[in-house]
Amino acid sequence: MKSHVWRPLFVAIGLVLLIIVVRSFLVPDDFGVWERGYMYGLHRKGNEAEWKKVTVKYRTKAYCKECHAEKVESIDRSPHGIIPCENCHGPAMNHPEDPPTLTIDHSRELCIRCHAKLFTPSSGRSKIRGIDPVTHNPGAECSLCHDPHHPNLEALKRHE
Amino acid sequence: MNRREFLKRSIVVVAGMAVPTAALELIDPKKLLAAKPELRWVFLVDTHSCVGCGFCVKACKIENEVPYDANVTRTWVERYVITKDGKTHIDSPKGALNGFTSKKIDIGQGHTKEIKDEEIVQSFFVPKLCNQCENPPCVQVCPVGATYQTADGVVLVDRTWCIGCGYCIMGCPYGVRFFHPVYRVAEKCNFCYHRISKGMKTACVDACPFGARKVGNLRDPNDPVTKVIMTERVAILKEEYGTKPQVYYLGLSKEVR
Numbered sequence: 001m002k003s004h005v006w007r008p009l010f011v012a013i014g015l016v017l018l019i020i021v022v023r024s025f026l027v028p029d030d031f032g033v034w035e036r037g038y039m040y041g042l043h044r045k046g047n048e049a050e051w052k053k054v055t056v057k058y059r060t061k062a063y064c065k066e067c068h069a070e071k072v073e074s075i076d077r078s079p080h081g082i083i084p085c086e087n088c089h090g091p092a093m094n095h096p097e098d099p100p101t102l103t104i105d106h107s108r109e110l111c112i113r114c115h116a117k118l119f120t121p122s123s124g125r126s127k128i129r130g131i132d133p134v135t136h137n138p139g140a141e142c143s144l145c146h147d148p149h150h151p152n153l154e155a156l157k158r159h160e
Numbered sequence: 161m162n163r164r165e166f167l168k169r170s171i172v173v174v175a176g177m178a179v180p181t182a183a184l185e186l187i188d189p190k191k192l193l194a195a196k197p198e199l200r201w202v203f204l205v206d207t208h209s210c211v212g213c214g215f216c217v218k219a220c221k222i223e224n225e226v227p228y229d230a231n232v233t234r235t236w237v238e239r240y241v242i243t244k245d246g247k248t249h250i251d252s253p254k255g256a257l258n259g260f261t262s263k264k265i266d267i268g269q270g271h272t273k274e275i276k277d278e279e280i281v282q283s284f285f286v287p288k289l290c291n292q293c294e295n296p297p298c299v300q301v302c303p304v305g306a307t308y309q310t311a312d313g314v315v316l317v318d319r320t321w322c323i324g325c326g327y328c329i330m331g332c333p334y335g336v337r338f339f340h341p342v343y344r345v346a347e348k349c350n351f352c353y354h355r356i357s358k359g360m361k362t363a364c365v366d367a368c369p370f371g372a373r374k375v376g377n378l379r380d381p382n383d384p385v386t387k388v389i390m391t392e393r394v395a396i397l398k399e400e401y402g403t404k405p406q407v408y409y410l411g412l413s414k415e416v417r
Contacts, residue, residue, distance in 0.1 A: 031305070034311070051354060058363050060366050119280050125285070
């Protein structure tokens with residue numbers, strides 16, 4: 001069997017073995033075909049847990065209510081009660097430890113997300129009271145006149 | 161061995177190698193059961209309720225650490241304005257990160273187009289996000305197994321495994337994938353996998369004041385989202401691609417692409 005014809009074959013087999021050995025070190029044990037089969041399920045299983053570990057930043061109104069129950073209940077009675085606290089107050093993260101205070105967005109740009117008057121038949125937007133941000137007290141912060149927690153101007157006047 | 165013999169044997173070897181390993185595998189009942197799991201995440205968008213405030217986009221970007229001012233986003237909101245001349249005008253300035261605050265339509269490169277109120281027949285907003293397709297083409301094209309579908313139907317990207325070839329970004333018919341400017345890998349909406357797996361809602365669902373976005377489990381017949389999908393007139397995007405998208409829309413019109 002000692003023939004120069006076989007030599008390249010041994011080289012090829014050697015290469016294949018080398019690649020298999022290197023691959024076994026580089027590819028993690030949990031890499032393989034999982035629940036969704038060959039076409040959709042080929043992956044490193046450990047990555048699913050990595051995605052689950054991402055930090056939750058928006059803690060929802062229920063979290064705010066744990067300490068600010070009275071405030072939340074009062075706002076819930078106003079038309080703005082549907083808006084989650086964190087939309088304007090920013091993500092709670094680990095408040096009150098980190099951050100101790102939240103950065104509130106007082107800007108006009110925040111209010112006109114909903115209250116810039118657009119012509120939108122066939123959308124819920126048309127049911128929201130709106131202004132033209134160009135002509136309606138330009139440059140002024142909305143909260144100068146409107147209470148964002150109790151936005152009803154008529155009700156505001158009654159309290160004066 | 162003569163030439164004829166050599167060719168014959170070569171053909172047998174090549175034919176043998178062409179048989180896929182899948183053809184030799186026996187049916188495993190466990191795998192068949194896994195194909196019908198207890199949990200399948202789905203999404204429901206009510207386009208009637210959406211007002212184009214863009215709070216969902218803001219919450220998504222912060223929650224999922226997508227660079228806030230970069231012009232990439234996992235979810236976005238489109239505005240459709242249909243005029244009397246039959247034309248459809250679509251825009252989504254910065255993915256509606258700051259909502260829609262102007263009547264002017266953004267036509268790109270800093271230009272806008274003004275449409276008179278009298279000209280408008282219909283105008284509405286359509287939120288878009290990853291459809292978590294049952295047959296995700298983006299997963300099929302991944303050459304390294306970096307993007308995949310979990311047992312509960314969500315398509316994820318393994319950031320340590322992605323080589324950044326961009327095939328999946330090209331492969332998605334809905335254009336939901338993009339390059340993450342920081343991690344330099346493919347990025348996409350994953351239904352806030354860290355939130356839904358903890359029993360929470362996605363960040364965009366929690367941020368929506370109007371209930372235009374909902375997330376649910378299609379395998380649970382008592383889930384309010386499933387009830388709507390099963391009993392009401394819902395539509396999906398680009399059905400003709402056969403991707404079986406799992407984001408259902410209420411009030412979708414033919415103009416929506």
